[in-house]
Amino acid sequence: MNIRLASVRDIEGIARVHVESWKSTYNGIISESFLSNLTVEKRTKNWKVIFDNLTEDGVIYVVEDLGSIRGFVHGGKSREPDFEYDAELYAIYLLKEVQGNGYGKLLFERFIEALKQRNYRSFMLWVLEDNPSVEFYKKQGGQYLGKKEIQIGEDKLTEIALGWKGI
Template identity: 90%
Template sequence: MNIRLASVRDIEGMARVHVESWKSTYNGIVSDSFLSNLTLEKRMKNWKVIFDNLTQDEAIYVVEDLGSIMGFVHGGKSREPDFEYDAELYAIYLLKKVQRNGYGKLLFERFIEALKQRNYQSFMLWVLEDNPSMEFYKKQGGQYIGKKEIQIGENKLIEIALGWKEI
């Protein structure tokens, strides 16, 4: 297992993880019609845009095992002016087959180190209320700081904001 900075060469592997993890994690939470419309091609286009516009404030890491990308983390400057946190974890996803094996914790810790190197002092994230990973974030020290209703496909869902005051 290896954690390293992501590059444009990783777009296809990251897109695959993104689509597969959404389908496994959000099955029964997000509508089947929405999940069935997620495609590798669309997600690859989204990741290309992200890499084309990557700033020095952002960090993207992948975790590889046996030569394949098994997960990733992406974050940077907070996009949430309503909260007093200077950084944000935008996304962290792992393939179901490697979840609960320590990969998520290692990616999370690597992300925090990247934030420290960029002189961030705190960070937050949004997680769907029914996401089974909610407990993971709480175990890592995340504290409830707010919630909002969002629309994903035909579903209205609750997203919970968790924050880390000091990193």
């Protein structure tokens, strides 16, 4: 297992993890019609845009095992003006078959190290209230900040914000 900075050559692997993990994590939370329309090809296009616009403040790490990408973390400057946190974790996903092996915690810790190197002092994230990973974030010290309603496909869902001060 290796955690390293992502590069453009990782885009397809990241897109694959993104799609597969959405389908496994959000099964029963987000409508099947929405999940069945997710494709690696569409996510690859999204990730090309992300890499094309990545700034010095942004960070993407991948976890690689057995020669392929098994997970990733992506974050950078906070996009949320309503909270006083300077950074944001935009996404962290692992393939279902490697969850529970400590990869998520290692990715999370590497992300925090990268934020510190970029002189961030705090960060926050949004997570679907029904996502089983909420407990993971709370174990990592995330404090409840608030919630909002969002729309994903036909579904109205609740997201909660968690934050970490003084990283």
